Amino acid sequence: MTGPAATPPPAPADADLVRAYKAGDERAATALVARHAAPVARFLNGAGADSGDLDDLVQETFIRAFRALDGWRGEAAFRSWLLSIASNLLKDQFRKHRGRTLVPIEDSDLPATDDPAASLDATEAERRLAEGLGTLPRLQREVFLLRAQQGLDYETIARTLDTTAGAARVHYHHAVKRLKELVA
Amino acid sequence: MTIDCESLSEKMPGVAHGELSWTAEEQAHLAVCFECPAEWRLIQRAARLGESAARSINPATLSTGVLSQVAARGRRDRWTRGAWVTVLAAAAAIAVVVFAGRGGRPEQLATGADTGAAAGVDLSYSLPLSELEALDSDQLQSVLDGLDVPVGEVEPGPAPSFGDLDDNQLERVLRSLEG
Numbered sequence: 001m002t003g004p005a006a007t008p009p010p011a012p013a014d015a016d017l018v019r020a021y022k023a024g025d026e027r028a029a030t031a032l033v034a035r036h037a038a039p040v041a042r043f044l045n046g047a048g049a050d051s052g053d054l055d056d057l058v059q060e061t062f063i064r065a066f067r068a069l070d071g072w073r074g075e076a077a078f079r080s081w082l083l084s085i086a087s088n089l090l091k092d093q094f095r096k097h098r099g100r101t102l103v104p105i106e107d108s109d110l111p112a113t114d115d116p117a118a119s120l121d122a123t124e125a126e127r128r129l130a131e132g133l134g135t136l137p138r139l140q141r142e143v144f145l146l147r148a149q150q151g152l153d154y155e156t157i158a159r160t161l162d163t164t165a166g167a168a169r170v171h172y173h174h175a176v177k178r179l180k181e182l183v184a
Numbered sequence: 185m186t187i188d189c190e191s192l193s194e195k196m197p198g199v200a201h202g203e204l205s206w207t208a209e210e211q212a213h214l215a216v217c218f219e220c221p222a223e224w225r226l227i228q229r230a231a232r233l234g235e236s237a238a239r240s241i242n243p244a245t246l247s248t249g250v251l252s253q254v255a256a257r258g259r260r261d262r263w264t265r266g267a268w269v270t271v272l273a274a275a276a277a278i279a280v281v282v283f284a285g286r287g288g289r290p291e292q293l294a295t296g297a298d299t300g301a302a303a304g305v306d307l308s309y310s311l312p313l314s315e316l317e318a319l320d321s322d323q324l325q326s327v328l329d330g331l332d333v334p335v336g337e338v339e340p341g342p343a344p345s346f347g348d349l350d351d352n353q354l355e356r357v358l359r360s361l362e363g
Contacts, residue, residue: 042234
């Protein structure tokens with residue numbers, strides 16, 4: 001006779017991992033990186049970061065975050081706080097290279113599927129989406145990404161990008177309207 | 185129940201991320217609406233955007249790099265703070281030595297006293313005497329008459345009596361007494 005299947009313990013919350021890291025547990029930092037690196041990379045990639053710089057930008061986002069953990073107020077989600085750092089990092093980089101156009105997503109960045117025809121369609125559609133994103137003003141682009149790519153609500157987006165929920169909603173709908181014209 | 189495009193639009197990111205699902209009515213709306221399907225395709229694509237780029241990130245390598253950089257920058261910050269404290273302390277010590285040395289040199293003190301005296305003399309010459317401005321020419325002349333002999337040239341002797349004064353001088357004394 002077998003007993004009830006043992007359920008795995010719930011993953012520790014971000015706040016617990018942050019507390020553990022501040023107490024000196026580096027495994028907690030590794031867990032935070034493993035949990036949030038991909039969303040941060042996807043956001044930076046969608047927001048126009050050069051794919052050659054992506055590793056460095058993601059790393060710099062986490063370095064800044066870990067060095068400023070005392071500034072993280074637990075009421076904001078750790079991921080949205082990371083995304084706000086990533087957004088500021090990208091803004092700084094864009095200022096440094098003023099005039100440089102946003103880098104469209106490369107073929108290697110696009111998802112591959114088993115169906116070559118579907119893959120080609122998806123590739124083409126995503127290329128148009130990336131190009132469309134590159135034509136949007138920064139705030140519209142980042143609001144759209146935080147809402148559609150990251151699935152955040154307007155309140156969280158407003159805190160992340162230091163704007164209001166109403167403004168975030170307006171930016172989102174403007175972005176959707178323009179991207180539909182470009183992509184659909 | 186009527187489905188409006190705006191409420192569907194607001195729900196799309198949640199459905200694309202698997203947090204919400206379409207109702208039968210909403211699915212029926214998506215099948216017939218002219219606008220919503222294009223937006224739904226856009227949101228679905230956006231929800232997957234950058235997945236391949238993210239796959240190139242190795243969390244273990246990234247984590248190692250992050251932790252070593254955090255430690256290195258922490259050491260650099262501590263060194264920079266320490267260097268600043270040392271520089272400021274050295275500057276303060278030099279300032280104390282310089283000012284203490286200046287204050288203790290007798291020739292500097294003497295020069296300072298001389299300068300102060302000279303400044304005092306200058307100041308006495310430049311003091312405004314506004315009461316003189318109200319006097320007419322004759323009155324100013326009588327004041328000058330009283331000042332024409334330098335103090336150093338007056339022979340010391342007995343104090344003058346009223347009998348030694350001329351009419352003008354007596355008149356001035358009387359006016360000064362009457363106020």
